[in-house]
Amino acid sequence: MGTWSERIGLERPIVQAGMGGGLATAPLAGAVSAAGGLGTVGIMPAPAFGPELRSARDLAGEAPLAANLLLPFVRPAHVAACIAHRMRVVVLHGGLSGPIVTALRDAGIEVLQQVGTVDEARRALRIGADGVIVQGTEAGGHTYARRPVDAALADVRAALPSPVPVLAAGGVNEAADVRRLLDAGADAVVVGTRFLATPESRAHPGYKRALIDGRDTVDTLLFGFGWPMRHRVLRNAAVDRWCAIDERGPRAVRILSRVSAPIGGALPLSLMAVYPRVQRPWLPVLTPGPPLEGGGGDRILRASALYAGQGVGAIDRLVPAADLVATLAG
Numbered sequence: 001m002g003t004w005s006e007r008i009g010l011e012r013p014i015v016q017a018g019m020g021g022g023l024a025t026a027p028l029a030g031a032v033s034a035a036g037g038l039g040t041v042g043i044m045p046a047p048a049f050g051p052e053l054r055s056a057r058d059l060a061g062e063a064p065l066a067a068n069l070l071l072p073f074v075r076p077a078h079v080a081a082c083i084a085h086r087m088r089v090v091v092l093h094g095g096l097s098g099p100i101v102t103a104l105r106d107a108g109i110e111v112l113q114q115v116g117t118v119d120e121a122r123r124a125l126r127i128g129a130d131g132v133i134v135q136g137t138e139a140g141g142h143t144y145a146r147r148p149v150d151a152a153l154a155d156v157r158a159a160l161p162s163p164v165p166v167l168a169a170g171g172v173n174e175a176a177d178v179r180r181l182l183d184a185g186a187d188a189v190v191v192g193t194r195f196l197a198t199p200e201s202r203a204h205p206g207y208k209r210a211l212i213d214g215r216d217t218v219d220t221l222l223f224g225f226g227w228p229m230r231h232r233v234l235r236n237a238a239v240d241r242w243c244a245i246d247e248r249g250p251r252a253v254r255i256l257s258r259v260s261a262p263i264g265g266a267l268p269l270s271l272m273a274v275y276p277r278v279q280r281p282w283l284p285v286l287t288p289g290p291p292l293e294g295g296g297g298d299r300i301l302r303a304s305a306l307y308a309g310q311g312v313g314a315i316d317r318l319v320p321a322a323d324l325v326a327t328l329a330g
């Protein structure tokens with residue numbers, strides 16, 4: 001069959017990023033898939049993941065649906081849920097795992113690995129991934145990005161044989177961005193920040209306000225306790241306090257993050273979700289859990305990770321997810 005979108009069964013080449021920790025759940029993913037894009041449920045604690053995929057499936061009907069798995073936190077139950085609830089695509093990020101790729105592909109699921117460079121893309125294909133999502137430095141959330149999205153896409157597209165799907169992520173805000181990246185050889189685009197600013201995302205209401213008001217993001221390691229991977233966030237009190245001299249955060253904090261990685265991977269994700277409620281800007285032991293709807297008052301916004309991409313300045317209001325799919329598709 002023709003294009004990647006046609007093979008997957010998409011009406012529009014727009015993929016909503018599976019933003020983890022409870023941000024992208026069934027209402028968002030279901031609405032995007034029902035509107036002809038590819039909705040993606042982000043990783044959440046294993047016992048809640050299967051029911052969430054089932055709810056998304058109910059909302060999406062027979063439209064294709066995706067799930068996102070962050071490697072440090074994946075449990076066998078996550079993989080089993082993706083298979084049981086007939087995910088069409090699974091996106092992997094934050095590490096490589098041959099056995100997980102094989103288990104998903106054996107179940108007929110298309111596996112995409114999120115990468116930043118040609119070397120990472122080649123490694124993903126070597127362990128069996130069907131294709132890659134290449135992140136540009138504009139991207140919000142956790143990132144491997146090294147170059148702006150146009151340059152990163154050009155590198156990876158040129159290096160991989162043409163039937164291999166290459167999707168582009170980072171800074172997609174409007175139809176012109178989608179058109180430009182498709183013209184440059186992307187099989188589809190992946191959009192995160194823009195889908196966070198929808199009524200359907202489960203971001204804390206104050207976080208949504210910050211997306212509308214915010215302009216300035218930093219590429220940091222500050223919120224790395226338990227998961228020492230680079231991430232792009234909006235400025236808040238914790239960032240202002242600890243990243244004034246070095247955007248990455250103080251060296252001691254980065255060392256603490258590195259040594260805490262095994263703790264983060266071993267703890268249940270439910271604990272990682274609770275911890276941000278007790279974080280304070282003056283204590284630089286800051287975990288990656290984002291502030292969620294129902295997660296307490298606005299104080300949580302001062303010391304938790306407000307993930308956002310460089311394109312956040314283009315957001316001036318919340319737009320329903322289905323409208324956003326239609327607008328981006330042009």
Ligand SMILES: Cc1cc2nc3c(=O)[nH]c(=O)nc-3n(C[C@H](O)[C@H](O)[C@H](O)COP(=O)(O)O)c2cc1C
Nearest residue numbers: 017019020093139140141169170171192193307309
């Ligand atoms: C709030 C937020 C959370 C994210 N969480 C994840 C995640 O759990 N897994 C993942 O693969 N990518 C995650 N990403 C990265 C996206 O997959 C994607 O690369 C990025 O959002 C694209 O850039 P954009 O934000 O400019 O659209 C996240 C991005 C944001 C903004």
